[in-house]
Amino acid sequence: MHSDDVVWSMLGNRQFCSYKMTTKTQNFCRNEYNLTGLCNRSSCPLANSQYATVREEKGRCYLYMKTIERAAFPRRLWERVLLSKNYEKALEEIDENLIYWPRFIRHKCKQRFTKITQYLIRIRKLTLKRQRKLVPLRRKIERRENRREEKALIAAQLDNAIEKELLERLKQDTYGDIYNFPIHAFDKALQQQEAESESESDAEREEEDEDDEDVDKREFVEAEDSELSDFEDMDKLETSSEEEQEEEEEVEKKASHSKWKGKTPLKGPARRKRPYIEIEYEEETEPSTKTKTA
Amino acid sequence: MKTSSGIENLISYGPVPGDGAGPPAPERVLFPPTFSVSEIKNKQRRHFMFLRWKQQQRKEKLALKKKRRKEREALGDKAPPKAVPKTIENQRVYDETTVDPNDEEVAFDEATDEFAPYFNRQTVPKILITTSDRPRGRTVRFCEQLATVIPNSHVYYRRGLALKRIIPQCIARDFTDLIVINEDRKIPNGLVLSHLPDGPTAHFRMSSVRLRKEIKRKGKEPTEHVPEVILNNFTTRLGHSIGRMFAALFPHNPQFIGRQVATFHNQRDYIFFRFHRYIFKSEKKVGIQELGPRFTLKLRSLQKGTFDSKFGEYEWIHKRREMDRSRRKFHL
DSSP states (O other): OOOHHHHIIIIITTTTOTTEEEOSSOEEEOOTTOSSSBOOTTTOTTTOSSEEEEEEETTEEEEEEEOGGGTTOGGGSEEEEEOOSSHHHHHHHHHHHTTTSOHHHHHHHHHHHHHHHHHHHHHHHHHHSOOOOOOOOOHHHHHHHHHHHHHHHHHHOHHHHHHHHHHHHHHTTTTTTSSOOOOSTTHHHHHHHHHHHSGGGOOOOOSOOGGGSOHHHHHHHHHHGGGGOOHHHHHHHHHHHHHHGGGSOHHHHHHHHHHOSSOGGGHHHHHHHHHHHHHHHHHHHHHHHHHHHO | OOOSSTTGGGGGGSOOTTOSSOSSOOSOOOOOTTOOGGGOOOHHHHHHHHHHHHHHHHHHHHHHHHHHHHHHHHHGGGSOOOOOOOOTTTTOOOOTTBOOTTOHHHHHHHHHSTTHHHHTTOOOOOEEEEESSSOOHHHHHHHHHHHHHSTTEEEOOOTTOOHHHHHHHHHHTTOOEEEEEEEETTEEEEEEEEETTTOOEEEEEEEEEEOGGGSTTOOSOOOSSOOEEEEEOOOBHHHHHHHHHHHTTSOSSOOTTTOEEEEEEEETTEEEEEEEEEEEEETTEEEEEEEEEEEEEEEEEEESSSSOTTTOOEEEEOOHHHHTSOTTOOOO
């Protein structure tokens, strides 16, 4: 005979039920027809031959009932009733179908139905709001794009491009009267002066053939090359050449400082000029020190 | 093969005159023609021989160069023109939508598109910068810095509002552009730029974001002066429209006193943004100093109307399978 108590003492009470999940504080039942989700004598669908649940499928709620008369026919065991979409009507339908059933099952069915309708409402509300779409990153593609970006950056030679553009604009007179550079006259004289005094503050360049540099600078380079192969020297040179330009504007100093990245050979002319300029400085600072000591 | 002192055993591999046991290679090392470095089993010896082989190759290459240069000089004027090295920019597949500066159709289009009011000085740009939900520290700071770079821009927190509702409100308050910075894992990685009274919307992937404090050798803070704008290398029609979008962010009258310039440089479909302060040291020399944040953008899609991801009419989408096939084809 099919006795609930026997079933319960065999399965539910002990660890033999495969639907039973034990945790530290509680036991859960994974059976899909379970009304409360907990593993209890009154909630176990296996240990109660008269049982009912509410389940939802695709947004519609159904009441499932099981009676002892159909215990021998597993295919027809669970009887399904569609509940109305109207909340109150559905509650009445549950009451109607479960009339004369134990109070516990009726109550729990209604509670479960309420919870289900609440979460269905929430789903509908959320789908109307903005949904964040997660797009997975593909590692290979990310890596490829990063690499290409680096190469594009190197090919772009941004500083050069910007400077060229600015000089173009200066030539085309977009700045009007702000800068008083004699544009077409005195060109060569200016060029010569600049080649000497400002060759150390040239723009950064990529590693290129030596053919690309000016012939004038070339001569300097080859003479001084052996002395200036050390990078430590470059630091000293940087600081000293900073002193050189202290008189000039701050911006210019910083700009020229930022240009001294890799051109150790170009320090040649600077080196030659430095004694000339340092002497000036020493003259200026000496009197101040004298006054301090005095 | 004795394995005791690897270097001495190298004598068997070819005439090495005057080579005792020292690493420095002699002047002329002759490798027999059938010799291959990869056949040596011992790693140390193989490495040594490979270095020697490399040195020899370099010497030969240098000698060849010198010879060629001498020949060039000897020929003088009759020398053949120098060979131009191939670069990716040289080899770029010709894009039929490249804009010709004198093209009338393009000029007409530009006179009647959504940016025409801006370029006719009828509207002054006013920009709203916002982020995706719950921005983290880096993104917030980046937004602030971006707001200092772009004049007349305001930063507002998103607070979970839907973009479709924000846009009509912005239009009502006279904003001309909307920038949304998308964030992922605490770093900004996307940018949506939308021109407001139903202008085009461009969606970019943003990378290499550097805040001001991470930039080396930077200058002081950007001032309130209106910067100039430089747009480099936007050649195709698509590039042209994107370039105009960027130009429409900045007011039309740059204040040259401020000496600030914002650059959007396109190279191989990557748009590099930089913000500099410049100074003309002379008529041939200009110094630039980087202020401001920097970032790179890559265009993902261009949409005709304002932001609408589902029902929008897309003018251009980056389709990876079709467009990433060729390494020499660029779209901007």
